[in-house]
Amino acid sequence: MEKDRRTIASRVDRLQKEVKQLGEHRSRLRQGRRGQRRLALVGYTNAGKSSLLNALTKPVAGQEALAENKLFATLDPTTRRLDQPNPAGGPPSSVLLTDTVGFIRDLPPPLVEAFRSTLEETLEADQLLIVVDLSDPAWVNQLITVEAILDGLGSTAPRRLVGNQIDRCPAEALEQARLRDPQALFVSATAGLGLERLRDWLFDPGGAVRS
Structure with a gap:
């Protein structure tokens, strides 16, 4: 068990160094995006954020944001x-839309640190789109959890x-x-419903852009 603990501690240390390097890289990317309207998709895990990003941006085959019914399928912001x-x-007008890690209730402090790069994308966005899965009976409690984490x-x-x-x-x-x-805006990322209205809202000229 002691050997396992040392192995785990060593791996955590290595991963934290990698996270720090990723954070520095993300910081440089954000500097290059100054002057562009930035929005972040946030929400409980498996709320459909990645599917919504794919539906709105229509990436070429093989470059889609990973959309899986799995906890923390999205670890790195897209x-x-x-x-x-x-x-x-x-x-054309343009906005930047970021898909972030799915939140969970009582997110442990080590995970908050590990996901700092994606959380920084959330904190520096001009607008947050809190995505909820209305077909999930627990969506209200999940929304409360997301709001509490953001606060x-x-x-x-x-x-x-x-x-x-x-x-x-x-x-x-x-x-x-x-x-x-x-x-509130209503969509179905998989069925393609409400996407045009959401796109129109994303380009609302009343949205402020950070300097």
Whole structure:
């Protein structure tokens, strides 16, 4: 057991060094994105964030964000640029959309440290889209957990509720979501419902861009 402990401690130390290097790399990337509107998809694990990112950005085959029904399937944040044509014929408008790690209740401090690079993407976003799976009976408690973690991290970015799986949820879930956020957006990432309205909202000119 003592040998196992030393092996685990050694691996944790190595992983923490790798996380620090990744954090420094991510910091340099964020510096290069200054002046662009940045949004982050956050939510409980398996809420459909990666599927929503893929549905909105339509990456080429083989470059999709990993979307699996598995705890912590997304460990490293994935950022994609989303473009919208300019009706006047000029250059298109663009926003950066980041898929972050799925949250869980009572996230242990070591995991918070391990996921610091993705959490930094969350903290530096101009807007947070809190994705919930409305077909999951526990979505309200999951939303409360996500809000509590964001508050604990000191997140001050505006938040907007995005109800996913509207093709599979009961009608009362929609009403409950509207009560929690009267401006909530409703989509189904897998069925392609509500995506155009969400895209229009992402490019709302009223959204502030950080300097």
